[in-house]
Amino acid sequence: MSEExxxxxxxxxxxxxxxxxxxxxxxxxGSKCIVKFPSGPEENCFSVGGKVYLFDKVFKPSATQxxxxxEAAKSIVSDVLAGYNGTIxxxxxxxxxxxxxxxxxxxxxxxxxxxxxxxxxxxxxxYSMEVNLEFHIKVSYYEIYLDKIRDLLDVSKVNLSVHExxxxxxYVKGVTERFVSSPEDVFEVIEQGKSNRHIAVTNMNExxxxxxxxFLINVKQENLENQKKLSGKLxxxxxxxxxxxxxxxxxxxxxxxxKNINKSLSALGNVISALADDKKTHIPYRDSKLTRILQESLxxxxxxxxxxxxxxxxxxxxxxxxTLEFGRRAKTVKNVVCVNEELTAEEWKRRYxxxxxxxxxxxxxxxxxxxxxxxxxxxxxxxVEEQFDxxxxxxxxxxxxDVLLEKPETANNLTMASVxxxxxxxxECERLYQQLDDKDEEINQQSQHVEKLKEQIIxxxxxxxxxxxxxxxxxxxxxxxxxxxxNAKAEVKEVLQALEELxxxxxxxxxxxxxxxxxxxxxNGELVQRQILLNSAQxxxxxxxxxxxxxxxxxxxxxxxxxRDISEVGQALAADPNExxxxxxTSCDKLEEEFTIARLFISEIKAEAKIVSQRCLNLEKxxxxxxxxxxEHEKDLSVCKLLISQYEAxxxxxxxxxxxxxNKKRALEENVDALRGECVKLKAAEVVxxxxxxxxxxxxxxxLREAHTKQVSALRDEIAEKQGLINELQDTNQKLALAHQQMxxxxxxxxxxxxxxxxxxxxxLLSHERREQARKDFKGLEDTVAKELxxxxxxxKLFVQDLQARMKQSSSLEDFEDNGESLxxxxxxxxLENNLEQLTKMHKQLVRDNSVLRCELPKLEKRLRTTMExxxxxxxxxxxxxxGAMQDRKRYQYEMDRIKEAVRQKSLARxxxxxxxxxxxxxxxxxxxxxxxxxxxxxxxxxxxxxxxRVAQS
Ligand code: ADP
Ligand code: MG
Numbered sequence: 029m030s031e032e033x034x035x036x037x038x039x040x041x042x043x044x045x046x047x048x049x050x051x052x053x054x055x056x057x058g059s060k061c062i063v064k065f066p067s068g069p070e071e072n073c074f075s076v077g078g079k080v081y082l083f084d085k086v087f088k089p090s091a092t093q094x095x096x097x098x099e100a101a102k103s104i105v106s107d108v109l110a111g112y113n114g115t116i117x118x119x120x121x122x123x124x125x126x127x128x129x130x131x132x133x134x135x136x137x138x139x140x141x142x143x144x145x146x147x148x149x150x151x152x153x154x155y156s157m158e159v160n161l162e163f164h165i166k167v168s169y170y171e172i173y174l175d176k177i178r179d180l181l182d183v184s185k186v187n188l189s190v191h192e193x194x195x196x197x198x199y200v201k202g203v204t205e206r207f208v209s210s211p212e213d214v215f216e217v218i219e220q221g222k223s224n225r226h227i228a229v230t231n232m233n234e235x236x237x238x239x240x241x242x243f244l245i246n247v248k249q250e251n252l253e254n255q256k257k258l259s260g261k262l263x264x265x266x267x268x269x270x271x272x273x274x275x276x277x278x279x280x281x282x283x284x285x286x287k288n289i290n291k292s293l294s295a296l297g298n299v300i301s302a303l304a305d306d307k308k309t310h311i312p313y314r315d316s317k318l319t320r321i322l323q324e325s326l327x328x329x330x331x332x333x334x335x336x337x338x339x340x341x342x343x344x345x346x347x348x349x350x351t352l353e354f355g356r357r358a359k360t361v362k363n364v365v366c367v368n369e370e371l372t373a374e375e376w377k378r379r380y381x382x383x384x385x386x387x388x389x390x391x392x393x394x395x396x397x398x399x400x401x402x403x404x405x406x407x408x409x410x411x412v413e414e415q416f417d418x419x420x421x422x423x424x425x426x427x428x429x430d431v432l433l434e435k436p437e438t439a440n441n442l443t444m445a446s447v448x449x450x451x452x453x454x455x456e457c458e459r460l461y462q463q464l465d466d467k468d469e470e471i472n473q474q475s476q477h478v479e480k481l482k483e484q485i486i487x488x489x490x491x492x493x494x495x496x497x498x499x500x501x502x503x504x505x506x507x508x509x510x511x512x513x514x515n516a517k518a519e520v521k522e523v524l525q526a527l528e529e530l531x532x533x534x535x536x537x538x539x540x541x542x543x544x545x546x547x548x549x550x551x552n553g554e555l556v557q558r559q560i561l562l563n564s565a566q567x568x569x570x571x572x573x574x575x576x577x578x579x580x581x582x583x584x585x586x587x588x589x590x591x592r593d594i595s596e597v598g599q600a601l602a603a604d605p606n607e608x609x610x611x612x613x614t615s616c617d618k619l620e621e622e623f624t625i626a627r628l629f630i631s632e633i634k635a636e637a638k639i640v641s642q643r644c645l646n647l648e649k650x651x652x653x654x655x656x657x658x659x660e661h662e663k664d665l666s667v668c669k670l671l672i673s674q675y676e677a678x679x680x681x682x683x684x685x686x687x688x689x690x691n692k693k694r695a696l697e698e699n700v701d702a703l704r705g706e707c708v709k710l711k712a713a714e715v716v717x718x719x720x721x722x723x724x725x726x727x728x729x730x731x732l733r734e735a736h737t738k739q740v741s742a743l744r745d746e747i748a749e750k751q752g753l754i755n756e757l758q759d760t761n762q763k764l765a766l767a768h769q770q771m772x773x774x775x776x777x778x779x780x781x782x783x784x785x786x787x788x789x790x791x792x793l794l795s796h797e798r799r800e801q802a803r804k805d806f807k808g809l810e811d812t813v814a815k816e817l818x819x820x821x822x823x824x825k826l827f828v829q830d831l832q833a834r835m836k837q838s839s840s841l842e843d844f845e846d847n848g849e850s851l852x853x854x855x856x857x858x859x860l861e862n863n864l865e866q867l868t869k870m871h872k873q874l875v876r877d878n879s880v881l882r883c884e885l886p887k888l889e890k891r892l893r894t895t896m897e898x899x900x901x902x903x904x905x906x907x908x909x910x911x912g913a914m915q916d917r918k919r920y921q922y923e924m925d926r927i928k929e930a931v932r933q934k935s936l937a938r939x940x941x942x943x944x945x946x947x948x949x950x951x952x953x954x955x956x957x958x959x960x961x962x963x964x965x966x967x968x969x970x971x972x973x974x975x976x977x978r979v980a981q982s
Contacts, residue, residue, distance in 0.1 A: 037364070037365055037366070038362050038363070038365075039331060039362070039363050039364070040359065040360075040361065040362055040363070041326070041332045041333070041334060041358055041359065041361045041362075041363060042084045042100075042331075042332065042334070043083050043084055043334045043336060043356075043358050043359045044083055044085040044086070044087065044096075044099075044100045044333060044334070044335055045074075045081070045083045045085070045086045045087065045336040045338065045352070045355060046086075046091065046125060046129060046335060046336070046337050046338070047063055047086075047087065047088060047089050047338050048089055048124060048125035048128070048338075048339060049089040049090070049340075050089075050339075050341055051123070054339070054341040054343060057343065059341035059342050059343045060341070060342045061340040061341070061342075062076055062077060062340060062341070062342045062348070063075070063076055063338075063348075064076075065086070065088055071085060071086055072084060072085060072086055074086055076345070076348065076349060076352065077345070077349075081352050081355075081356065083336070083355060083359065084359070085099055085100055087099075087100075089340060092138070093129075093132055093138065093139060093140060093141055093145075094138070094145075096129060096142070097141075097142055097145045097146075100116075100142075100333060100335065101116055101142045101146060101333065102149065104116060104146070104262065104331060105146055105149045105150055105153055106153065107260070107331050108245070108247055108260035108261075108262045109150065109153050109154070109157070109247060109249070109260065110258070110260070110367065111249075111258030111259060111367040111368050111369055112260050112330070112331055112365055112366075112367060112368070113260055113261045113262070113263075113324055113325070113329055113330035113331070113365070113368065114260065114261070114262045114263070114330060114331045114332070114333075115262070115263040115264075115322065115324075115325035115330050115331070115332040115333070116130075116142060116262075116264050116265070116332075116333045116334075116335065117263070117264075117265035117266075117267055117322070117325070117332075117333075117334055117335065118130050118266050118267060118334075118335040118337055119267050119270060119334055119335065119336055119337065119351065119354060119355070120267075120269075120270055120336060120337030120338055120339075120351050121269050121270050121271040121338075121339065121347040121348075121351060122237040122269030122271055123237075123269075123339070124337040124338055124339050124344075124347075124351070125339075126267065126269075126335070126337045127236065127266055128141060129141055129142060129335050129337055130142050130143055130264060130265075130266045131143055131266070134215065134218070135215075142264065142335075143218070143243060143264050144211075144215070146245075146262070146264070147211050147214045147215070147245070148211050150165070150245070150247070151210065151949075154949060154951050155951070156951075157951035158251075158951055159950065159951060160251060160951075161249050161250070161251055161252070161951035162249065162250050162252055162948050162949075162950055162951075163247060163248065163249045163948060163949050163950070163951065164207065164247075164248040164249075164250075164948050164949075165207070165208050165209070165245065165246065165248075165949065166205040166206060166207045166208065166245075166246045167205070167206050167208055167214055167217055167243065167244065167245050167246070168181070168200070168203045168204060168205050168206070168243075168246070169181055169204075169217060169218065169221035169241075169242070169243050169244075170188070170200065170203055170242055171225065171239045171240060171241045172239060172240040172242065172292065172317055172318050173235070173238065173239035173240075175291070175292055175317050176317075176475070177189075177190070177203070177317055178228070179203055179204050180220075180221035180222075180224050180225055180241075181206060181217065181220060181221055181224070182204045183224050183227070183228060184476060184479055184480065184483075185202060185203070185204070185472075185476060186475055186476065186479050187471060187472045187475035187476065188202055188203055188472050189202075189465065189468035189469040189471065189472040190317055190320045190321060190465070190468065191465050191468075191469065192465065197323075197324055197329075198313075198320045198321060198323050198324070200321065201469060201472070202472070205246070209948075210949075214245075218243070221243075225241075237268060238268050238269070239268055240265060240266065240267050240268050240292070241265070241266045242263060242265050243263075243264040243265075244262070244263055245261070245262040245264070246259070246260075246261050246262075247259065247260050247261075247262070249951075254372070255372050256369070256370075256372060257369065257370035258367065258370075259368045259370070260368060261324075261330075263321070263322070263325060263330075265322070267293065267296075267318075268292075268293060270293055270347070270350070270351060270354070271347050272347075291315075291316060292316035292317070292318040292319070293318075295312065295315035295316035295318065295319045296316070296318060296319055296322070296326075297354060297357075298312050298315065298319075299311055299313060299315075299319045299322075299326055299327075300326065300354065300357050300358045300361060303326060303327040303360075303361040303362075304357045304358075304360040304361055311326075314461070314464070325363075326361060326363075327361055327362070327363060327364075328363060328364070329363070329365055329366055329368075330363055330365060331363070331365055332363060334355060334358050336352065336355040337351075338351050338352065393416070396416050397416050400414070400415065400416055460729070463729070467732060471717065471720070471736075474736075474739060474740070474743065475717065477743060478710065478713065478714055478717070478743075481710055481746065481750070482710070484750065484934075485703065485706070485710070487933075487934075488699075488703050488753070489703070491757075491930065492696065492703065494926070495696050496696070498923065499689070499692065499693050499696060501919075502692075503689070505916075506685070506686050506689060509682050509685070509686075510682075510686075512908075513678075513679055513682055516675050516678070516679075516905070517675075517679075519675075519901075519905075520671070520672055520675055523668050523671065523672070524668075524672070526668075526894075527664075527665055527668050530661050530664065530665065531665075533661070534658060534661050537654055537657065537658065538658070540654075541654050544647055544650065544651065545651070547647070548644065548647045551640060551643060551644070551647075552644070554640070555637070555640045555641075555644070558633070558636060558637060558640065559637070561633065562633045562634075565629060565630060565633055566630070569626055569630055572623075572626055576619065576623060579619070583619075620852070621851075624852060624855055624856075625855075627859075628855070628859045631859065631863065632862070635863060635866045636866075638870075639866070639869075639870050642870065642874075643873075646877055653802075656802075657888075660795060663791070663795070664895065667788055670784065670788075671902065674781050678777075678778075681770070681774050681777075684770065685767070685770065685771075688763070688766075688767050688770070691763070692760065692763060692767075695756065695759075695760055695763075696760070698756075699756060699757075702749070702753060703753070706746060706749055706750075706753075709742065709746060710746065713739055713742050713743065713746075716735060716738075716739055717735075717739055719735075720732055720736065720739070754934075757927070761924070761927050764920060764923055764924065764927070765924065767920065768917070768920040768921075768924070771913060771916045771917055771920060772917065774913060775910075775913040775914075775917065778906065778909050778910055778913055779910075781906065782906050782910065785899075785902055785903065785906060788899070789899050789903070792895060792896070792899055796892060796896075799888070799892065803885070806881065810878065813874060813878075817871065817874070820867065824863070824864075827863075828860060831856065831860070835856065
């Protein structure tokens with residue numbers, strides 16, 4: 029920069045006017061064009077209704093976007109890159125073409141407006157500049173709506189405040205600044221801002237016509253050779269529609285908004301008017317945030333261009349005229365521009381030397397003046413030639429011209445007292461402004477806090493709805509479990525009934541067994557008696573046999589002796605032989621008869637004994653079986669009892685779960701109530717804060733502070749409440765964890781139950797196998813019985829044969845017994861028949877027993893089957909219960925995860941956004957190899973951030 033540019037230069041605000049073409053609706057309504065442009069080549073004037081307006085530049089409706097850019101905005105690019113501040117803002121009624129002029133259609137090379145063209149140009153300029161310049165470019169994008177600054181790159185910043193830096197230049201504190209290194213980066217930022225703007229509002233058209241959007245490009249450059257640093261800020265502002273409120277027909281809150289919008293626009297008008305009026309010393313920049321932000325652009329250090337956008341339609345005549353008046357006033361405003369240079373130590377030294385020299389010169393002059401003053405005071409008259417040349421003074425004070433300009437009345441005759449007073453007042457004013465700024469910042473912080481709280485409320489509401497859903501689900505679950513419980517109860521009832529039946533059966537069987545035992549006892553008694561009889565009969569038989577043998581012997585002896593005697597007698601007498609023979613025969617017959625009767629009797633006794641012993645055996649077997657059955661039934665009973673106790677335990681646990689769910693529900697409902705209360709409170713606080721924000725009068729400072737303190741305390745209370753809420757949530761979390769534990773223990777119990785059941789099942793299977801085995805054994809028994817019967821048959825045959833043989837023997841032994849044969853035969857037949865009858869009876873008995881056992885078999889089998897089915901049912905029930913437990917467990921896990929995630933998110937949100945990394949770019953770097961070649965410098969690829977710098981020189 030050259031030396032002379034350091035001195036601030038006066039520069040008028042440039043005002044250009046653009047008329048858009050008549051739009052369709054205006055043409056349809058038959059609106060006429062009220063503007064008349066000169067027929068000549070002049071491009072700076074026109075007339076409306078006979079009144080001529082003169083501006084720096086006038087664009088007809090046919091003017092292209094490119095023309096408007098080239099002639100109204102292009103020069104600002106080089107200014108900004110040379111270290112000047114720049115501003116372009118568009119003023120005009122809604123739909124007069126402000127946005128069309130500022131933005132146009134981004135991405136369309138013909139329809140794109142000033143902003144995209146400027147962005148492209150800035151980078152192209154940089155690429156064609158000296159290689160040793162390094163640039164840092166950052167952009168911000170925000171809107172001002174209802175005098176609140178809303179960051180479009182961070183939606184959480186909804187009410188930012190304006191502060192002043194050390195040079196007393198206002199800036200938006202805390203606004204997001206994005207470092208960019210290419211036009212694409214900038215367009216990305218713009219797109220993001222626009223989409224955020226769309227998200228925040230419902231009616232975009234209405235919103236954009238009521239809000240001011242500000243796009244700020246901040247360019248810092250450093251000369252790497254001499255470390256000279258320059259910086260320039262470029263404000264690109266699309267103002268809200270300048271139309272009167274009445275025209276929009278706004279009402280209620282909308283009217284409120286419109287008033288506020290017009291307030292900031294009227295503040296802009298007032299600032300312009302005050303600046304245009306040379307007599308006004310106070311410029312009301314502080315009346316709105318818009319004018320504060322544009323403070324440097326209006327009468328400060330900036331090259332400013334105002335785009336006056338107008339509709340040429342007769343329908344809009346009044347608005348157009350007021351817009352043109354605004355432009356006319358603005359044209360007279362003068363800015364004082366200078367380069368924003370950060371001086372190096374060397375430079376500062378040079379300037380110091382210069383000032384020192386100037387100071388010495390001034391001291392000399394003051395001495396001269398003092399001498400002259402002394403002479404005047406002493407009553408002397410100093411000649412004109414001797415008087416000090418006052419022109420010298422103006423030369424000297426030129427460097428302080430800005431001070432003089434600001435305080436023209438202080439140039440002359442100010443007493444020390446008034447200077448002090450003024451200084452004091454200024455200080456006071458400064459202090460108050462500082463306070464105001466602080467309050468603004470506080471408001472900003474509070475509104476951000478409110479926003480955060482709102483978000484939290486939304487989050488909490490979400491949590492509540494999800495909890496409610498969960499609760500409903502749990503209730504459903506509970507009803508389901510209750511149903512299950514009912515089913516289980518019914519099942520238990522059935523089982524109990526079955527058990528009762530079994531018990532009854534058991535009683536019957538025991539009774540039967542008792543009866544049988546008694547019978548057995550009776551039979552045993554009989555048997556004993558019979559045995560005794562048998563024994564006595566046998567002994568008798570033996571005796572008889574002995575006797576018969578003896579008698580036979582004696583008989584034979586007698587016979588032989590008799591025969592001998594007879595032969596002797598016959599020999600001796602040889603008289604009456606027939607009589608003797610007859611006597612002998614009769615005695616023999618009697619003996620034979622007695623003998624057969626005795627035999628019959630014995631055989632009868634034998635048969636009976638056999639039957640009795642057989643019966644005994646059968647009864648013993650039956651008793652054994654009955655005992656087995658009793659054992660089995662007892663086992664079944666114990667299993668059922670166990671099941672009952674398990675179900676009871678389960679019912680108990682389920683009831684507990686229900687109670688817990690109820691508690692949870694109650695807690696959640698309380699939460700909802702508390703949150704609603706908070707919501708109301710917050711809304712009230714918001715309203716209060718909004719009202720407070722409006723009051724800006726100095727006199728109301730005290731009130732404001734009070735309101736603030738109240739608000740702060742209210743908010744603190746709210747925070748405390750929130751903390752409480754968080755605690756409650758944590759409590760619920762803990763409760764849920766407890767419920768989870770409970771479920772796991774239940775699950776364990778169920779698992780144990782399952783293990784028990786499986787062992788029982790195994791036992792049952794074993795018993796089943798045993799039963800099978802018993803059945804097989806029984807079959808074997810049957811077989812053996814059949815075999816026994818066969819052998820019995822065989823024995824009977826043998827017995828019959830034996831009898832026949834014996835009979836034959838006896839007949840052969842006593843060849844002379846022909847007459848008694850038929851009787852003996854009859855008796856034998858009778859005996860045999862009797863025997864046969866007995867045997868058939870026994871056989872029948874056996875068959876009956878067999879059939880009874882067979883009847884018993886299907887019953888037992890049926891019972892076995894029912895037991896098996898029951899086991900299966902229990903198994904499925906167990907499986908279901910297991911699955912339910914697993915699901916519950918999963919659900920609780922999910923719930924826990926969700927709560928954890930929410931807590932994590934909250935803690936993350938508390939930490940705030942992260943710092944950005946600057947992306948410096950270098951001048952002279954071609955974006956493409958073509959551009960680099962065109963720029964004529966060697967292309968360098970530089971990838972840099974704050975920590976990395978890598979240069980690859982080709
Ligand atoms: P504002 O931002 O002032 O409310 P817009 O820029 O949105 O107005 O313009 C309103 C409409 O008029 C848009 O559809 C726009 O395309 C159109 N328009 C504005 N100026 C021109 C122009 N110079 N040439 C063609 N159409 C224009
Ligand atoms: Mg617009």
